[in-house]
Amino acid sequence: MEYGSQKILDRIKKDITIEQIIEVLKKLKKHNIEGSATFMTGFPFETEEDLNELLNFFDKMHKINPRFKIFLCIYAPGPETELYKECIKKFGLKKINSLDEWSTFDWGYQYLQIPWIPSKKRDKLQTIAFIVQFRFGRIEENLKKIHQKLAFKFLKLLANLRWKYRFFSFPIEWRLYAYLRTRWRMTV
Numbered sequence: 786m787e788y789g790s791q792k793i794l795d796r797i798k799k800d801i802t803i804e805q806i807i808e809v810l811k812k813l814k815k816h817n818i819e820g821s822a823t824f825m826t827g828f829p830f831e832t833e834e835d836l837n838e839l840l841n842f843f844d845k846m847h848k849i850n851p852r853f854k855i856f857l858c859i860y861a862p863g864p865e866t867e868l869y870k871e872c873i874k875k876f877g878l879k880k881i882n883s884l885d886e887w888s889t890f891d892w893g894y895q896y897l898q899i900p901w902i903p904s905k906k907r908d909k910l911q912t913i914a915f916i917v918q919f920r921f922g923r924i925e926e927n928l929k930k931i932h933q934k935l936a937f938k939f940l941k942l943l944a945n946l947r948w949k950y951r952f953f954s955f956p957i958e959w960r961l962y963a964y965l966r967t968r969w970r971m972t973v
Contacts, residue, residue, distance in 0.1 A: 786822040789842025790835055793828065797868065803842070807849060814850040821854035827910050828860050828868075829876060829901040840913070840951070847921060855921035857914040859907070861899065876900045912947075912956040919944035933969060936962075 788794050791803050813820040824843075826836060843855055862869035862878065864887060872878040877900050881887055902910070918924055919941045928934050943958050 787825050789824065789839040789846075793831065793835055793839075796830060797828070806846075810846055810850045810853055813853060819852045819854065820850070821856065823856045823858060825858055825860040826913065827899065827902050827907075829872060836913075837951075843917065843921060853921075854923050855917055857917040859899070859902070859910050859914065872901070908956070909953045912953045912959055915956070915959045915962065916944045916947050916953070920948050930969075936965060 786801065786806055787797065787799055789803070789806075794801060794803070810820075824839065826839060828835075846853060846855060862872045864881065869878070873880050879898070881890060899907070919937075925934065925937050925941075928937055940958060940962055947953060
């Protein structure tokens with residue numbers, strides 16, 4: 786699905802409409818199918834208004850089908866796409882030239898090197914992505930130990946408060962979560 790605004794979906798050449806996404810959510814709910822989708826943020830042309838529209842769309846999706854899982858990641862251009870070439874030309878994105886370079890490419894950390902997102906905004910987007918996991922992702926299904934479940938309940942409460950007030954600054958609890966996740970070897 787990738788985005789919650791028709792303007793962005795058209796810009797990234799997704800052959801889908803917001804209405805189609807909503808229809809799929811309704812059908813999944815009708816047939817009691819959970820479903821999930823990953824969305825992206827951090828496009829070079831994304832405005833604050835676009836981001837707010839995306840976050841509001843998540844609320845709308847959740848209202849239509851509360852069981853639907855939503856995941857959010859920070860955009861990193863895929864190889865040899867039109868947007869990849871544009872990012873090299875306009876923003877100085879480092880071009881990867883060989884198959885060997887692609888074979889060692891780390892998608893998980895690529896967003897740290899994206900030149901069009903200042904570090905403060907990158908921190909905000911990363912915080913939003915964590916909050917989306919806790920608010921819409923159903924992480925609790927993977928937790929086995931009582932201390933993990935208690936930590937999750939606390940973080941989910943904070944995520945819901947942050948989401949309600951759209952307060953994404955000072956993400957102290959998410960840094961704690963990152964530390965605990967590596968310590969407890971949790972996968973999310």
